[in-house]
Amino acid sequence: ERTGDAEVVYGAGKTPAQVVELLRTLHANHPGHAVLATRLTAEAQELVAVELPDATVDPVGRTAVLGTPPVSSGTVAVVSAGTSDAPVAAEAATTAQVFGAGVDLITDVGVAGLHRVMGVRERLAAADCLIVVAGMEGALPSVVGGLVGVPLVAVPTSVGYGASFGGLAALLGMLNSCAPGVSVVNIDNGFGAGVFAARVARQSVPAEVKER
Amino acid sequence: ERTGDAEVVYGAGKTPAQVVELLRTLHANHPGHAVLATRLTAEAQELVAVELPDATVDPVGRTAVLGTPPVSSGTVAVVSAGTSDAPVAAEAATTAQVFGAGVDLITDVGVAGLHRVMGVRERLAAADCLIVVAGMEGALPSVVGGLVGVPLVAVPTSVGYGASFGGLAALLGMLNSCAPGVSVVNIDNGFGAGVFAARVARQSVPAEVKER
Amino acid sequence: ERTGDAEVVYGAGKTPAQVVELLRTLHANHPGHAVLATRLTAEAQELVAVELPDATVDPVGRTAVLGTPPVSSGTVAVVSAGTSDAPVAAEAATTAQVFGAGVDLITDVGVAGLHRVMGVRERLAAADCLIVVAGMEGALPSVVGGLVGVPLVAVPTSVGYGASFGGLAALLGMLNSCAPGVSVVNIDNGFGAGVFAARVARQSVPAEVKER
């Protein structure tokens, strides 16, 4: 087990009882760590809340966490435009925390409102790794990546309709970003971005030492 | 024939001789108008220059114009990030002029350099119609469309590689723009955008009258 | 806030209570304007009707409008073939009105019945901007664009089955239109077309002044 990495239950396609059982067992086997469950249905969230009262359930990110996350090291900034992309941003933020990074959640930052992006520039620059979540045309990572030189993981979301083709438009947009230093994960994969960014943040030199 | 609309020769797949012949004939039949030829090969451009010395040949936009464009009415701003997208931007600009609009060509405006976009905001707002040309992720129209409320026609270009899929990424990005009031034409279709924007500009009330 | 532009609530993925709350708040903050809500479920439409009796709810276009639209300026003609495309046409028409344009709604105009298209030619030519809504093969914009020189925004719809691929066939058809001066918005995006066309219409010189 690598320092900082947590045990995880992927809840999609599992019954509420299976999720509870897996959380309980993994927690028993790894008592000093946090265990994370993702993609929980409303039913699974409810059963977890009832059966595992010590667990923290997040209905927005559809996650549950059992046990104490590690002391955080480094900072991941999670940036998104707002309500529609919130579940993916929350999944990313919770994952980053459980995997050992501090999180700065920055919402309401959209491409069509540049002043808001400009306004959070300092917070963006202060992070060790950025997770930028966006649906539709997926342009936000290009704009953010043009402002600061922090490693940036882009997460396309399936938010949109018609020619968004379930997140394909955002995915392609991000892969073709004209800002260098942008990497991408699967559509709606807040979890993968969270693991990646936490690993980067954990190993970064403290902010007061870093020059940027 | 509608006021302001010009005769056009689509040069793709035509021999230099056919292009020259068509320009000459259309000009003879419509002596009071300009005739526009697009998508000219280097060979066609050369033959036109030799055979029709009165024509204006643009090697960047691969166009030739024979005869005098109409007195312009209204303004189309053509915005692009730079060298790679220049041919499409030039085709759009020349078309808009030949179809009766004044043109303000704004280059070096990219998503990853927001200060430059901000710096041309007044010129953008002063136009009657915007043509925004972009390849790769095609994010520029969203950024521009978030700044000003001018009707905006986006032109995706085939500039890019890999998952740009010949302009598909830019096309999908533009169709999914989160900025309202963005419409889109075919990949590399500077001509179509130029016709559309000129029609909008020609019929607009003069800038000094307009409130914005 | 730009003259004529309205506040908008995008209803997809929001609960009825959230929609009502957002309409109420935006209306309170912008008392002199109309607020538009789109993509409302039947449940949201019902709750809006009960909670906001001053709102106008349109079950066809799935919209609600609270407050008084601006005095209209210019004319947008919204053209469609009929029943299946009606929701998108209605969304476009309501949006154009709320954004300050007069609307001429022209239905029952299909590619396979040319006499009907011919019969409305004068109404088409009299508009400042056309919105042409079509599903299946999406050919109507080409036919209409060949008849009149008015700026034309095409809206592909997801109506169809099999190789229509959720509106992709219509979208591609419109992007490849052989009639110049056709621009396109996302599949089923009546809202985007409405905003675009209203902006064009609002800034156009009055019909009696225009030459066409």
Added chain:
Amino acid sequence: ERTGDAEVVYGAGKTPAQVVELLRTLHANHPGHAVLATRLTAEAQELVAVELPDATVDPVGRTAVLGTPPVSSGTVAVVSAGTSDAPVAAEAATTAQVFGAGVDLITDVGVAGLHRVMGVRERLAAADCLIVVAGMEGALPSVVGGLVGVPLVAVPTSVGYGASFGGLAALLGMLNSCAPGVSVVNIDNGFGAGVFAARVARQSVPAEVKER
């Protein structure tokens, strides 16, 4: 061998010598019939002209015919918009003739010029089968199919650029035609359409007997 069907050499990927050899052999084995070769390169056309002076070579349709086609029976009308689609229309026309049908070739008929379509309505209605060739948005079959009730085979062409995706846009448009009674063949497949239409025309009752 079925009455009216001819022997065919598919020239793509064959050397000029192979094409000549195959034409010569098939003609020797079927002296009473015509033999058709399609998709001939310029080199193959030249060698056929030199080696087989009795053959009729068509540089537009890239075909060669050796031997006498059967006495024609019935009429196939081949309709297209013009120069770009001419090679496919010519391949279809020659094939239909070699397979035993009379051909009425109707060019310059485009969607964006309805008066021309209207003007040939009688010729369209008089045919036993229609072949409608179109590239770009592929809308012509819908318009023609809405005018007359004659069986109609649509041929999409690869003419276009960008989002035409090599004829895909036209193909999808034709498959989704709102005019009933439209069937479709592969992109650029004038040959297949010609065989199909000739078979329909050959078996049709003579025009003076038919009611329509």
Added chain:
Amino acid sequence: ERTGDAEVVYGAGKTPAQVVELLRTLHANHPGHAVLATRLTAEAQELVAVELPDATVDPVGRTAVLGTPPVSSGTVAVVSAGTSDAPVAAEAATTAQVFGAGVDLITDVGVAGLHRVMGVRERLAAADCLIVVAGMEGALPSVVGGLVGVPLVAVPTSVGYGASFGGLAALLGMLNSCAPGVSVVNIDNGFGAGVFAARVARQSVPAEVKER
């Protein structure tokens, strides 16, 4: 109204009440003809049966016919592999009848059982037009088209899973058929194939006169 063509109600997206109302009205306006309704839900079929006892409802093809089809002329053979493709074959057969052709329905004919195909060869050759319905790999039209020289309309169905992509595999297979004289309609479009084939059959010379 063209001889033999019927009035049609496209039931998809219509309420049972709307379907009944449309059938009733069209029948009243065209008393001498049959009216066809397609794509009827179970609910619509039930209401039609109750409200219009003279209608013939087919639960397999999901159609209803009100009024007397014309005296049939010519023969359409509808060929399919069996149960899964039966709804599309039935829609095609009923449509062909209502549009004035006699129908020979041939089932249980699959590519993987050639003896059955061979066994019906005479019936295939005796038809004026073939409709071949097939899902999955869509190979049946190639096999049938290699056996007989009758005009053949292929109908891909959405039967299959995984890489059948909702009928796309069958559609592409049919468009690329190596048997000449195969044309194709949209996925699951038994209606379109029926109209097309009926038009071909109606105008064909009687079988005893035809040579084949």
Added chain:
Amino acid sequence: ERTGDAEVVYGAGKTPAQVVELLRTLHANHPGHAVLATRLTAEAQELVAVELPDATVDPVGRTAVLGTPPVSSGTVAVVSAGTSDAPVAAEAATTAQVFGAGVDLITDVGVAGLHRVMGVRERLAAADCLIVVAGMEGALPSVVGGLVGVPLVAVPTSVGYGASFGGLAALLGMLNSCAPGVSVVNIDNGFGAGVFAARVARQSVPAEVKER
């Protein structure tokens, strides 16, 4: 090194000199085996013939073999329709031989000519593994797989045009084959099919022992 498996040089993207050098070295290191080179350009074939006179060069399959293949065990039948698919069939046949299987090459077997397929039925049934090569609609594996119960590897080829999309239509057709026991390799991958089939054939009990 597994019994029967050979060393292989993948010639695509290698210079003639690199190919010769690799063949020479591998042969020196494995003197008792054959070494196979595939995808050779005309230039590479020529240089191999000059520099390695002991090598067998096949211009159809674009392969070269240096050294003696193993004594063959079992039989692979390679089936294809003819000239266009011949390069892929030859690559498969040579590979199977070099990997230790006997090969029965069966050409001129097409879907549209069933009698030929029927005529080779005994040879098909006598093989231990079948490789069926087909382009365009890729229907041949379904027909062959319906005749005999021998393990069958299908190879789609990029032969075709338009909606064949470089072999995609054939690939999808084969993946959706209604004949059970059909597996598929990449487009034009005669090599992979040859390795697979040789492994199956080598381990099969001799034909005289087998019941089928």
Added chain:
Amino acid sequence: ERTGDAEVVYGAGKTPAQVVELLRTLHANHPGHAVLATRLTAEAQELVAVELPDATVDPVGRTAVLGTPPVSSGTVAVVSAGTSDAPVAAEAATTAQVFGAGVDLITDVGVAGLHRVMGVRERLAAADCLIVVAGMEGALPSVVGGLVGVPLVAVPTSVGYGASFGGLAALLGMLNSCAPGVSVVNIDNGFGAGVFAARVARQSVPAEVKER
């Protein structure tokens, strides 16, 4: 009927009553064989259990088997990563058994845990044919195929989300496997892989005779 091949009912789209009836009839007609039903809904599984108490119902693989499978000959190893892919692996295993092969089911073997793959190497090498089931990126067949030289049939599953596009990513991955001797079946097609592998295993020389 070929030795070892069984009768099969494809349960998708069939009612529980139809499934029971087909199983009963096929079993009566082939009393000496096993009959297999696949893709059974929960309802069909229940009715089979009640009506045909001699049948073996597998809720994981959604299959039912009536009658005695043949004495097995040869071994098929079915390899998968675990719970999500279990239904497809079970369908493959049951099919292989019913078609006459012995089965070695190997689970919990994932690409991201190489030690587990290494640990089962002997069992993999001992099989006559491998079926490797994997979703998401579908990389397992390449890893397994690099370890042992046994014929390998890869089954992509629809497990995944976002850019897995319903199994397309896994399918493409497997088709492009850099390990030679990998062939592929349709997404989720455990049945087809089972038939193929059983045929290979049945005809293989016994393991003690084989050299590897």
Added chain:
Amino acid sequence: ERTGDAEVVYGAGKTPAQVVELLRTLHANHPGHAVLATRLTAEAQELVAVELPDATVDPVGRTAVLGTPPVSSGTVAVVSAGTSDAPVAAEAATTAQVFGAGVDLITDVGVAGLHRVMGVRERLAAADCLIVVAGMEGALPSVVGGLVGVPLVAVPTSVGYGASFGGLAALLGMLNSCAPGVSVVNIDNGFGAGVFAARVARQSVPAEVKER
């Protein structure tokens, strides 16, 4: 300018003279930095070598570097399978160096040869960021990501044919990697991966301090 980031010339579509001119100018303006040019044609590489003798030209990675890269900080390991992917790996390695990271280039590491992967495990674990380059099925990142917990950027390459669709198969495989902590850049985008990884490595705490 951010510490460590370099000036870059994107050579695609530029003439040799333009490349030389840009390198010279950027170097003059940023004398203390290295300037990188990528995607250089053979002609551009030659002219750079002649005109700028101080530049380092890499014909494999098609890059040129003018001026001294910064003192490196942290380590990027660039992993690839070998010759075909070498150009992309070299572009990534050179970029990472120019952007300030030390580089450990690890070649000959393929999915189908696990022992080699195992053998470099310590070098992989010692890096601050991994760049894994792979074409065809793109499985290498999953295997590497399952071995070590280092942040991993995957680069799909366009190496392959047929269903690799120009790198799409590898791209999709990487996006769906079952190993968490894998992020992806555009097809063939070694440059983007190099910038990203260098930023991560530069800010990482020195290896001797890090726990892993």
